[in-house]
Amino acid sequence: MADQITVSLPDGSPRALPAGSTAGDLAASIGKRLAKAAVIADVNGTERDLVWLLDDGDEVAIITEESERGLYTIRHSTAHVLAQAVLDLFPGATFGIGPPVENGFYYDFELPEGRTFTPDDLAKIDARMRAIIKERQPFIRDEIPDSQALELFKDHKYKLEIIKGAAEDPTSVTEKGMVRTYENPPDFIDVCRGPHVPDTGRLGHFKLMRVAGAYWKGDEKNPMLQRIYGTAWASKNELDAHLHRLEEAEKRDHRKLGVELDLFSFPEEIGSGLAVFHPKGGIVRRIMEDYSRERHEQADYEFVYSPHITKENLFLTSGHLEWFAEGMYPPMEMDGGTDYYLKPMNCPFHILIYKSRQRSYRELPLRMFEFGTVYRYEKSGVVHGLTRVRGMTQDDAHIFTTKEQMGDELRSLLLFVLDLLRDYGLDDFYLELSTRPEGKAVGSVEEWDEATEALRAVGEDMNLDLVMDEGGGAFYGPKISVQTRDAIGRTWQMSTIQLDFQMPQRFEMDYIGDDGKRHRPIMIHRALFGSVERFFAVLVEHYAGAFPAWLAPVQVRVLPVRDDHDAYAWRLVDRFKAEGFRADMVTADEPLGGRIRKAKLEKLPYVLVVGDDDVAHSTVGVNPRGGEVERDVPIEQFVERLAADVLAHVT
RNA sequence: GCCCGAGUAGCUCAGUUGGCCAGAGCAGCUGCCUUGUAAGCAGCAGGUCGUCGGUUCGAGUCCGACCUCGGGCUCCA
Numbered sequence: 001m002a003d004q005i006t007v008s009l010p011d012g013s014p015r016a017l018p019a020g021s022t023a024g025d026l027a028a029s030i031g032k033r034l035a036k037a038a039v040i041a042d043v044n045g046t047e048r049d050l051v052w053l054l055d056d057g058d059e060v061a062i063i064t065e066e067s068e069r070g071l072y073t074i075r076h077s078t079a080h081v082l083a084q085a086v087l088d089l090f091p092g093a094t095f096g097i098g099p100p101v102e103n104g105f106y107y108d109f110e111l112p113e114g115r116t117f118t119p120d121d122l123a124k125i126d127a128r129m130r131a132i133i134k135e136r137q138p139f140i141r142d143e144i145p146d147s148q149a150l151e152l153f154k155d156h157k158y159k160l161e162i163i164k165g166a167a168e169d170p171t172s173v174t175e176k177g178m179v180r181t182y183e184n185p186p187d188f189i190d191v192c193r194g195p196h197v198p199d200t201g202r203l204g205h206f207k208l209m210r211v212a213g214a215y216w217k218g219d220e221k222n223p224m225l226q227r228i229y230g231t232a233w234a235s236k237n238e239l240d241a242h243l244h245r246l247e248e249a250e251k252r253d254h255r256k257l258g259v260e261l262d263l264f265s266f267p268e269e270i271g272s273g274l275a276v277f278h279p280k281g282g283i284v285r286r287i288m289e290d291y292s293r294e295r296h297e298q299a300d301y302e303f304v305y306s307p308h309i310t311k312e313n314l315f316l317t318s319g320h321l322e323w324f325a326e327g328m329y330p331p332m333e334m335d336g337g338t339d340y341y342l343k344p345m346n347c348p349f350h351i352l353i354y355k356s357r358q359r360s361y362r363e364l365p366l367r368m369f370e371f372g373t374v375y376r377y378e379k380s381g382v383v384h385g386l387t388r389v390r391g392m393t394q395d396d397a398h399i400f401t402t403k404e405q406m407g408d409e410l411r412s413l414l415l416f417v418l419d420l421l422r423d424y425g426l427d428d429f430y431l432e433l434s435t436r437p438e439g440k441a442v443g444s445v446e447e448w449d450e451a452t453e454a455l456r457a458v459g460e461d462m463n464l465d466l467v468m469d470e471g472g473g474a475f476y477g478p479k480i481s482v483q484t485r486d487a488i489g490r491t492w493q494m495s496t497i498q499l500d501f502q503m504p505q506r507f508e509m510d511y512i513g514d515d516g517k518r519h520r521p522i523m524i525h526r527a528l529f530g531s532v533e534r535f536f537a538v539l540v541e542h543y544a545g546a547f548p549a550w551l552a553p554v555q556v557r558v559l560p561v562r563d564d565h566d567a568y569a570w571r572l573v574d575r576f577k578a579e580g581f582r583a584d585m586v587t588a589d590e591p592l593g594g595r596i597r598k599a600k601l602e603k604l605p606y607v608l609v610v611g612d613d614d615v616a617h618s619t620v621g622v623n624p625r626g627g628e629v630e631r632d633v634p635i636e637q638f639v640e641r642l643a644a645d646v647l648a649h650v651t
Numbered sequence: 652g653c654c655c656g657a658g659u660a661g662c663u664c665a666g667u668u669g670g671c672c673a674g675a676g677c678a679g680c681u682g683c684c685u686u687g688u689a690a691g692c693a694g695c696a697g698g699u700c701g702u703c704g705g706u707u708c709g710a711g712u713c714c715g716a717c718c719u720c721g722g723g724c725u726c727c728a
Contacts, residue, residue, distance in 0.1 A: 106723095116655065212723030213654025220725045224654055227723070255720095259662075268701080268719055324728050345728060379652050379726065388727075474728050498728090525728095562685050588685060597689035611687050621687065629688055 005056035017054065024050035024198065027062045037064035039073045039202070040195045047073075049141055049195040065202075065234035075100035076171060077139065077196045078129075078206050078232040082107045084188035085128035086228070090115075095190075096158040096216060096225050097169045103242060104206075104231035108214055110158070110223070117211040117226050125228070126208050136201035137184040141194055149179035152189065158216065158225075159191050167217055205239040206232035249488060254540035255385040261545050261553075261602065264386065264536075273383035273390035275533060280553035283582065285536060287551055289371060292395055292420070292528070299416055301369040301397060306349035308373060312339040314348045317506055319442060323475045329377050346372035347525055350398040351507045354521075359511040364521060365401040365409050371532065372396045386537035393532045399524040400509070406522050410458040410497065417482060417495045417528050418462075423649050424539060425548065426494070428485040430465040434472030441475055443502045451499040452478040476502040477525075486542040494535070498525040546603040546625060549645040556583040556642065557599045558620075561611035563588050568615045572608065572635070581642060596623065606642065 006014050007026065017026060023041030027034045027050065041048050042061040047069065054060060063070045079098035086093055086109050098107030111117070117125075144152070146163060153159040161167040163179055173180050173193045182196055183189040197203065208230045216222035233239040250256070258264045263281030266274065277285055293303070312331060315321045320328070324344065331339035343349070350368045359366070373393045382388055401409045418429060433456055436448045459466045459480050473479055477500040484494045500523040503509075510518040529535035539551070549555050556576055560569040569585045576583035586595050592609065599607045609621035613632060620638055622630045 119656080210722055211655060214724045215653080218725075220653070224724075226654075229723080266720090272719070318728090320728060327726080327728075347728090376727080381652065381654095381724085382726065384721090476728080559688085561687055564685085591684085591686050591691055592688060593686085594690050595686095595688095600689055607688080609688055613687085623688055631687080 002056070005054060005058075007054055007056075007058045007060045010059075010061045021054050022050060023048060023052045023054060023060060023062065026054060026060055030062070034062055034064065037066060037070075038062045039065050039070040039197050042069075047195050049139065050198050051141075052195075071234060072100050073195065073197060074203060074234055075105040075232045077200070078203050078230065079105040079107050080139070080182065080184065080188070080190055080192070080196070081129050081132050081200055081203060082125065082208070082228060082230060083109075083190060084132055084184055085125045087188065089121075089124060089128055094156045094158060097162070097167075097171065098190075099170045104209070104229060106214075106227050106229045108158075108216070108225040108227045110225050117228065119211075122208045122211060122228070129206070129208075130204070132184070133200045133204045136199045137188075138199045139194070139196035140183040140185065141196075142181050142183065143178045144181060146174070146177050146179055149181070149191065152181075153191065162191055203232070205234065205236050206230050207239065207243070245488070249490070252488070252541045252544045253385075254387075254537040257540050257545040258386070263540070263553075271390070272380065273378055273388070275386060275389060275391070281536070283553040284539075284547060284551050285532060288529070288532065288536070288539075289395075291423070293369075295416075295420055296369045296397070299367075301367040304350060304353055304368045304370050306343075306346060306353075306370060306372060308375070309340045309342055310349070312341055314352075315341055315344075318345070318348045318503060319475065319506065320345060320348075323440060327376050327378070329375055342375040343372075344374050344376045346370055346374065346394060346396045347398055347503060347523075348507070350396075351503060351509060351523075354400055354509060355507065359400075359521070361402060361511055361513045361519070364511060365399050365405055367397060367399045369395075369397045386533040389531075389533055392534070394527045395529045395532060395535075397526045397528070399526065400504075400511075400521040401524065402511075402513075402519065403522055406454055406499075406524075407458065409524065410454065410499070411461060413497060413524065413526060414458060414462060414480070414482075417497070417526070420528060421482065421484065421494060425542060425649070426484045426486070430467065430483050431459045431462060432467050432469045432472075432481045432483055432493075433459055434469040434474075434479045434481065436478065437471045437473055437475065441473070443476070443505075447501045448473075448478065451501055455480045455497070455499055474498055474500075474525075476500050479525075484538075486538065487544070490541075492538050494530055494538070495526070495528045496530065499523075500525055544603075547605075548650055549605045549642060550647075550649050552603075552605050553582065554584055554602070554604050555581050555646075556606045556608060557602075557604050558583060558585045558608045558610060559592060559595050559599070560585070560588050561592060561609060565610050565612075565615055569610055572610065572620065575635070576639070576642075579639060579643070581646075600625075605645070606638075608638070 003019050004016050005019050006016050008014050017029060023043060024038065027038040038050055040063045041050060041052060042063055043052060043058050065071065065074060079100065083095050083098055090111055092112035094110050096108035098105065149163045150160060153163060162169045162172055163174055165174055171193050172191045179191055180193055181189055182192040182194055184200065208228060210229050212227045213224045214227040216225055231242055233242060261280060262278050264275050264277045267276060312321060328344050329342045331341050334340050353368060371393050375391050378388060378390050383390065399409060435452055455478055477498050479496050479498040481493050482495040483491050485491050503523050504520050509521055511521055513519045558569045558572050560566050566587060573583045573585045596607055603625065605625050607623040609623060614620055619632045619634055622633045622638055
């Protein structure tokens with residue numbers, strides 16, 4: 001056997017090492033800094049521990065803590081430390097799965113006698129974890145036969161399920177009768193795929209965030225385990241930066257800003273998940289809706305209206321009662337036996353409008369639009385601010401086309417959607433294609449495939465990333481959804497476009513073609529904002545409450561320096577209002593600084609201060625949001641500037 | 652729906668082991684101040700401590716149920 005081996009690095013260069021060298025040795029031979037940052041290695045395309053023995057000819061890449069895979073490993077290893085700490089501190093506790101997730105990790109546990117974790121427990125667990133980290137316990141990989149694993153984990157029923165292959169665990173491998181384990185001496189061992197950091201001393205920049213319930217295997221029929229979530233990073237700086245980002249996100253929370261800016265509220269007297277919009281929120285909402293109508297009108301949509309309740313018949317035909325009865329408000333019995341339901345969807349109404357008379361191919365595509373208010377009985381635990389409510393208004397459109405028109409219509413529809421979203425400062429998109437939900441879909445597989453392919457073709461034309469969401473479609477058809485990243489990089493699902501061959505069949509819709517025969521139209525369901533409420537919430541968070549001028553409830557506030565400037569200030573307010581702007585005035589009852597501060601806290605685009613000089617020269621002092629104060633600006637000049645902002649949808 | 656946590660004035664929060672603990676700041680109102688770019692001064696008013704029951708001589712404080720909110724899980728036509 002040769003006493004030297006040669007491996008190749010990612011750049012293709014060869015590197016000679018003594019036989020018996022590990023991936024860690026390779027890192028050390030390349031450089032001190034690399035050795036220090038190394039977490040795991042990629043050997044011939046497979047992730048390995050740093051103690052992995054290298055062979056002659058291996059292709060090796062050292063993975064450091066700066067990379068996504070390195071960070072993932074740190075989080076995964078930290079999850080093991082969490083499990084060890086919990087098993088140490090709570091005799092009789094058992095554990096489920098503990099994978100890394102975005103920004104951190106979690107681990108699921110079950111405590112004896114149905115005990116649950118308290119916030120105090122988290123502090124104790126944290127302390128135990130830090131002690132384990134101080135001990136620098138190695139992570140030792142092993143492969144053992146199933147039979148041995150079953151014995152080793154006989155007190156851990158969830159691990160037994162994993163070993164037997166009865167439960168999915170993203171971080172374990174059980175194949176060919178062998179189970180891979182990782183041991184942290186002296187006494188912790190877990191079923192795990194690995195790889196891991198060399199020892200626990202590499203960890204430590206973590207924080208336990210919260211405890212939550214989680215069903216075993218994600219199924220609500222199974223027992224609920226206690227899940228502990230943590231965040232973990234390669235350095236203290238990164239951990240602190242993450243915690244800081246969370247704080248920033250909290251400041252943008254639309255529920256908090258909704259109160260502070262007097263936009264909307266959820267009076268307890270009305271009921272959970274039912275919002276009222278206050279005047280200021282009402283202005284924003286009205287502008288959103290008006291602008292949407294204007295754009296839809298330009299794009300050849302026709303506007304329709306439909307009632308909030310209907311006989312059950314309509315939702316029996318559509319299939320909603322079969323699939324979503326639990327998500328609907330219970331029926332009202334009327335007229336001696338007929339059940340009426342609050343509508344959870346607008347589509348059946350639009351279908352009836354279509355069916356109100358014979359349709360010709362010359363009318364298609366027929367585009368119907370409605371701000372349709374729907375009611376859905378969301379489970380009590382899921383309502384969340386304006387993003388998940390029980391009463392909401394969809395900016396709902398249904399487009400009826402021929403099969404031939406379908407592709408072009410989808411394409412122009414998607415362009416229309418993206419274009420309108422950009423008007424709200426959202427311009428970072430990707431698409432998601434949701435396919436047939438196995439077990440709760442109507443229609444033939446062939447129809448589904450055809451519809452899905454049509455959506456995929458259009459999605460791929462958009463020059464955006466297209467990711468798959470297998471089984472995520474509605475019961476009647478696949479959908480493509482537009483995902484948006486906001487100002488601080490969070491993604492929101494916005495518009496959805498669903499292609500539906502089923503409803504036209506169920507409602508026996510048709511049109512007369514140019515051949516004089518009856519044909520079945522295809523239906524496209526589309527919500528652009530999704531729901532007005534939810535979109536409103538996204539905008540509040542995206543703008544952090546600082547609405548651009550075109551949406552701002554108050555665009556300009558005029559502040560007279562002294563009482564004797566009041567008349568001039570009022571004339572300005574009248575002038576702005578006459579030009580169609582939203583302006584108000586606060587008299588000099590308190591010092592200017594205090595009034596400016598209040599206006600700033602309201603996040604108004606412009607504060608105008610007017611005093612002696614301005615009265616004398618028809619000027620204003622402009623204090624723009626986020627900009628420098630400018631004195632002696634002629635009124636005309638300011639009006640032009642504001643008008644430009646409004647037109648451009650900026651500032 | 653399930654698990655955990657929380658509900659004290661419009662908002663943000665104090666209220667030790669149940670007993671001179673119903674408080675503060677901001678906001679509001681009334682005066683005074685007349686102010687040039689992020690908090691002028693003073694006074695006043697404001698809460699059956701989420702709701703309903705229970706324990707106790709005595710309950711924001713302890714127990715139970717319910718409601719609402721928050722964080723998750725499940726769900727999301």
